[in-house]
Amino acid sequence: MNPPGGRTPVMADVARLAGVSHQTVSRVINGHPNVRQETVLRVQRAIDELGYHRNSTARALVTRRTNVLGVLAFDTTLFGPAQTLAGIERAAREAGYFLSMVSLDDVSPAGVVAAADFLIQQSVEGCIAIAPQRGLVDALASLPGPLPLVAVEGGEGSGLPVVCVDQVQGAEEAVRHLLALGHHTVHHIEGDPLWLESEARAFGWRRALEEAGAPVPEPLQGDWSPRSGYDLGRALVGRRAAGERVTAIFVGNDQMAIGVLRALHEAGLGVPGDVSVVGFDDIPEAEYLTPSLSTVYQDFAQVGRESLALLLGEIGAGRTGSADPAGAGRRVVPAELRQRGSSGPPPP
Amino acid sequence: MNPPGGRTPVMADVARLAGVSHQTVSRVINGHPNVRQETVLRVQRAIDELGYHRNSTARALVTRRTNVLGVLAFDTTLFGPAQTLAGIERAAREAGYFLSMVSLDDVSPAGVVAAADFLIQQSVEGCIAIAPQRGLVDALASLPGPLPLVAVEGGEGSGLPVVCVDQVQGAEEAVRHLLALGHHTVHHIEGDPLWLESEARAFGWRRALEEAGAPVPEPLQGDWSPRSGYDLGRALVGRRAAGERVTAIFVGNDQMAIGVLRALHEAGLGVPGDVSVVGFDDIPEAEYLTPSLSTVYQDFAQVGRESLALLLGEIGAGRTGSADPAGAGRRVVPAELRQRGSSGPPPP
DNA sequence: GACAACATTGTTAGCGTTAACATACGAGGC
DNA sequence: GCCTCGTATGTTAACGCTAACAATGTTGTC
Incomplete structure (x- = not known):
């Protein structure tokens, strides 16, 4: 099934085998209309026999695409x-x-x-x-x-x-959901501050709080990692111990939320009994965490x-x-x- | 900075501007030795001026790479x-x-x-x-x-x-670790049975048990998802309630292990107090789960x-x-x- | 039966690059 | 001064394909 010489076959090889010109082969390959049915078949047989593949490089060169x-x-x-x-x-x-x-x-x-x-x-x-x-x-x-x-x-x-x-809308929904449950405000753990998503989610969080007339606590800056969620979760636990009312946390993504859940658990705080947590992303694990994680889904x-x-x-x-x-x-x-x-x- | 006609510039345009042949331009681009220093500079200036980029398609066509x-x-x-x-x-x-x-x-x-x-x-x-x-x-x-x-x-x-x-070795280490802790055997939740990793991990699990002379319980077949881990975790809880000694579970991946942790928690079983769990993959979340997840790292x-x-x-x-x-x-x-x-x- | 219109095929000329060969020039040895 | 050698450059011919045009037949119309 090889062309003369063992090279990979080119259009001319197919043409020779099928007894047509190389241009006709090109027409068959590109599905050009005006080719006789019988010729199409002959060419296709030759293509199969030789195992011919069109050289995309040559094609790209001439079509400029x-x-x-x-x-x-x-x-x-x-x-x-x-x-x-x-x-x-x-x-x-x-x-x-x-x-x-x-x-x-x-x-x-x-x-x-x-x-x-x-x-x-x-x-x-x-x-x-x-x-x-x-x-x-x-x-x-x-x-x-x-x-x-x-x-x-x-x-x-x-x-x-x-x-x-729509990160802003997603964040707003999360915050409104928490406020509607009766929380007097919602704390926020941001993702990596260099990321636009981080910025947008923080913006939505702030806007939802302001629209509801709720106080806007100082947000904490993470880096998307579970570790940073854990560290900042502990920081919030500390603030709570110092008397601040921390009952709801909107976390920039689900991975950090996992770290937050861990920090709360270590501090003996129940979720959602003592503190509510909402994440962002809806990773497949979210539903099966303990407790299952409320979050914002993105398509x-x-x-x-x-x-x-x-x-x-x-x-x-x-x-x-x-x-x-x-x-x-x-x-x-x-x-x-x-x-x-x-x-x-x-x-x- | 445009070539005549507003086309994207080609080698010949650069050559004309630099006052050399296109082949000399090619030599400069490919770092060929025998080109006078001054010529190299002239060509490079022309390239910069035109914003020329070599056409990789044409190059590929002729070099066959x-x-x-x-x-x-x-x-x-x-x-x-x-x-x-x-x-x-x-x-x-x-x-x-x-x-x-x-x-x-x-x-x-x-x-x-x-x-x-x-x-x-x-x-x-x-x-x-x-x-x-x-x-x-x-x-x-x-x-x-x-x-x-x-x-x-x-x-x-x-x-x-x-x-x-080395999936087999990883699985063996996980199982040996659990046996060394004193467990009389280790149950296994497999990943998607069509996957080779699933097969290899199950093989390692079985071999480690057999080498230690431990009984080999019937493994359960999942599909890598947290949901399947949860379902099969509940199944194991059921077996335990029926009298089977289930004290250690080696789970095919960390995502399923999350589902297993959830199922155990719902059943009121402590980890690792009542049941030990080891996963596979070492996802970033693993360390921050509650409890943190023992697992097998892959580079x-x-x-x-x-x-x-x-x-x-x-x-x-x-x-x-x-x-x-x-x-x-x-x-x-x-x-x-x-x-x-x-x-x-x-x-x- | 002549002409137009169309369907089918072939021929030719690039696309932009590199490889191979050809050319020009200076340096060095005798 | 003639030949050789090495360096620096130019010229030509591919690479494998498609587009444009040319050249056939093939039908239909009057």
Whole structure:
């Protein structure tokens, strides 16, 4: 089944075997209409016999389209980014695009530029950046060149098209839920202060408190890790021991919430009897913690789909040369509160 | 800074601006020695001025090397695969390779072939498959064509080069640890039975029990999810109520272990007072659960590095035409027991 | 039966790069 | 001064594909 010489077969080999010109082979492969049915079959038989695969490199060279999209991410082992990546991957595959991935080790502008260069070198047609940090988004926005780009969780004001979960709304719902249960206020443990999600959730928390006329206690700054949740949970236990009324905690993500639960348990405090806890993310474990964790669900698959759609729109607009008429798009995916066992009324 | 006509600049544009031939530009870009220092500078200035980037497609066409590696994965949102992927990505980038990713929606042979075709279409030079399932490995092993391939967690006997964590040893250490604490036997909740890791851990568990002369209770089959851990935890509680001596449980992964902890807690059983629990994976949350979870750590970053090294070796061997003299490689990364609060001596 | 319209195929010319060969020039040995 | 050698550059021909055009047949219309 090999072409003369043992090389991997090329179009000309198929053409020779099928007794047609290489252009006819190309037509068959690309599903061009005006080819006789019998010829199509003959060519396909030849393709199968030789085990021919079209050389995508040569095709890309002449069509000027690589069919490759880039994904630039910061930490794909975290729950949110991993889910988003999976969503993008699936959407891209369904749209017939290949996906090339590059991770950032740090968010310095130099690192971002290097990563973007890496993708540009590879002639990606566009790029989705899972860009949860302020500095990263700014570095992206200032990239030279006409690379179509979409930022996931990119915040506002960067001028980039953005897809994000409505973090503010999610946080507000969580806080309102706790206030509605009768808590006089809600404490907050923030995620990594460099992350935009962290900022947005803190903003929603603050706004919900202010709207309800509740006091706004000083928030604590974590780094998303269970360890920081534990440490800051202990800090809150200390404040409570010092007389502060700490009966409800809105934690920036579920991993930190696990650390908080641990700290409360060590201090002999019941959840939700003494203190209520609400997290963010709805990791699969949340429902099976003890107690099960109230949290805010984000539809990452939807984020992935939306960001791909936005990127494809941009690529299309760039190809037709038309400027984006609606300006940089911004699509917001709603978040959804999941009430579970870790939130209840305050102690009397 | 634009080339005539507003096209993206090509080598000839740079050559014209620098007053040299395009081949000299190529020499400068590729760091060829015999170019006068002054010429190098002139060319580099022209490159900067035009914002020129080499067209990787054209280069790949003529060199027959794409510098792209494929990663084929099943579910990259799970902890292990996500970590492994991150490790591979970093190693690939350091080696100057691009990474193209494709996920499998199902592990049917047809799905595997489609995914592999997708990568072959893209002219990847080789492929790493994060292939935790028996059927997937078999489908991979039977792929036609000379694509260099490495399987991560691919089990034995497939004929493919494999990198894996020593699941058996990890499981044995976990079980021996529990037996050493005085438990008369150890129960086991398996992961998804289709996964090789599941099989290997169950094998290690059984072997450790048999070596110690301990009875081997019927294992329970889960699916890695917290929910299945919870359900099977309740089942074990039931067996215990029926008189069976259940004092130690080795759980196939940490997520299921969380469900087990929940089930034990609901039944009023103390951990480790009444029942000891050991998981597998060492997810970041493990240390901060209540109680902190004893588990088995796997160095996924190392797995990523090793698999990339193995693949590059294969690619090199293929290029030089030399058959792999050592046969399909197999590299095993040791696992490591992490003793924490969820394992202790049995009740008297 | 002549002409138009269409369906089917073939021929040619790139896409932007690198490899191979060709050329020009200066330095050094006899 | 002639030849050799090494360095620096230019010229030409691929790589495997698609787009554009050209060249056939094949039908239908009047």
